[in-house]
Amino acid sequence: MMAAAALAIVRTRxxxxxxxxxxxxxxxxxxxxxxxxxxxxxxxxxxxxxxxTTVLMLGTLYLTRGEEAAPMHRPxxxxxxxxVTGGLLVYGTLGLPEFGSPESVIHxxxxxxxxxxxxxxxxxxxxxTAVLASYRGFDTLGETVxxxxxxxxxxxxxxxxxxxxxx
Amino acid sequence: xxxxxxxxxxxxxxxxxxxxxxxxxQLHGDFGPGGGxxxxxxxxxxxxxxxxxxxxxxxxxxxxxxxxxxxVAAGVLIYAGVGVVSMLLGGNFLDYSVLARDPVAGxxxxxxxxxxxxGVTVSGVMVTxxxxxxxxxxxxxxxx
Numbered sequence: 001m002m003a004a005a006a007l008a009i010v011r012t013r014x015x016x017x018x019x020x021x022x023x024x025x026x027x028x029x030x031x032x033x034x035x036x037x038x039x040x041x042x043x044x045x046x047x048x049x050x051x052x053t054t055v056l057m058l059g060t061l062y063l064t065r066g067e068e069a070a071p072m073h074r075p076x077x078x079x080x081x082x083x084v085t086g087g088l089l090v091y092g093t094l095g096l097p098e099f100g101s102p103e104s105v106i107h108x109x110x111x112x113x114x115x116x117x118x119x120x121x122x123x124x125x126x127x128x129t130a131v132l133a134s135y136r137g138f139d140t141l142g143e144t145v146x147x148x149x150x151x152x153x154x155x156x157x158x159x160x161x162x163x164x165x166x167x
Numbered sequence: 168x169x170x171x172x173x174x175x176x177x178x179x180x181x182x183x184x185x186x187x188x189x190x191x192x193q194l195h196g197d198f199g200p201g202g203g204x205x206x207x208x209x210x211x212x213x214x215x216x217x218x219x220x221x222x223x224x225x226x227x228x229x230x231x232x233x234x235x236x237x238x239v240a241a242g243v244l245i246y247a248g249v250g251v252v253s254m255l256l257g258g259n260f261l262d263y264s265v266l267a268r269d270p271v272a273g274x275x276x277x278x279x280x281x282x283x284x285x286g287v288t289v290s291g292v293m294v295t296x297x298x299x300x301x302x303x304x305x306x307x308x309x310x311x
Contacts, residue, residue, distance in 0.1 A: 039200035040200045040201060040202065040205065043192070043200060043201055043205045044204060044205055044208065047205060047208040047209055047212055048208050051208070051212045052208060052211065052212055052215065052293055052297075055215055055219065055297065056296060056297065056300060059297070059300040059301060060300065063300070063303060126196065126197050126198060126200065126202075128200070128202070129196050129197045129202050129278060129282070130197075130278065132202060133202070133203075133277070133278040133281045133282055134263060134274055134277065134278055137250075137261040137263075137281065138260075138261060140246075140281065140285065141246050141247065141250070141261065141281075143204075143285075144242060144243055144246050144284065144285050144288050144289075145243055147288055147289055147292050148239060148240065148242070148243045148288055148292065150292060151239045151288075151291065151292030151295050151296065152239070154292075154295065154296050154299050155236065155239075155295060155299065158299040158300075158302075158303065159299075
């Protein structure tokens with residue numbers, strides 16, 4: 001179903017339907033994440049990917065035209081690059097440990113300590129929150145600053161233009 | 168879309184639950200799934216939904232520009248402020264254990280405050296972006 005949605009996104013020229021299918025695709029990804037037991041990420045995907053992004057895209061479409069311009073050149077080179085990169089990535093996955101295997105390196109480093117000590121040290125039953133806000137507090141602060149910067153960027157771009165019109 | 172009665176009634180029915188759910192996700196993030204980021208987005212989605220149905224000006228009356236833009240900065244300040252306070256109390260930056268007498272309670276409090284900061288910034292940014300886009304849509308194309 002996700003492949004069908006992706007194909008539909010590529011094939012459709014009407015950007016309105018592309019946005020709707022993208023939103024649908026986000027919901028599908030959210031369900032996949034739910035199946036993988038990543039509820040926190042699934043919630044983010046459903047609300048940001050399917051919800052707010054769709055609204056913003058539709059808003060942008062309202063401001064611009066609703067039809068995709070015909071491609072100016074043949075997409076053979078980009079297609080080749082995409083295929084080679086995809087092939088390399090798939091080749092790279094062959095070297096990874098088996099999915100969900102407890103012996104893999106990533107599950108040997110700090111994860112056991114977080115899982116064993118986290119609830120006792122932070123008093124927070126949701127390990128995701130404990131890791132995100134406490135053990136990885138610096139990273140999350142950085143993320144927040146990134147979002148802040150994004151918001152400030154949008155304000156700076158769209159505000160200034162408005163003021164210049166009034167001059 | 169203001170004139171559509173079905174949309175208005177459904178929106179009025181749903182938005183309170185969306186907002187309460189956002190608060191639940193925010194404050195309950197340490198027990199169930201979710202946290203500041205998700206809560207902020209859900210809160211912003213509730214406001215944007217309101218804006219889509221009832222118009223931009225009505226929404227701006229509830230959440231004026233200054234409030235939303237203050238939220239953008241306030242969240243980061245809350246987050247970094249928790250770090251500074253923990254430094255002042257003798258710990259490392261963002262070391263929540265010193266925030267309360269009991270290290271576990273301190274961690275809990277720190278996580279709650281930090282998540283609040285994330286939520287405030289995220290919802291502020293999302294609503295701001297929506298305002299900026301929607302504000303441009305209201306004017307004539309010739310103005311751009």
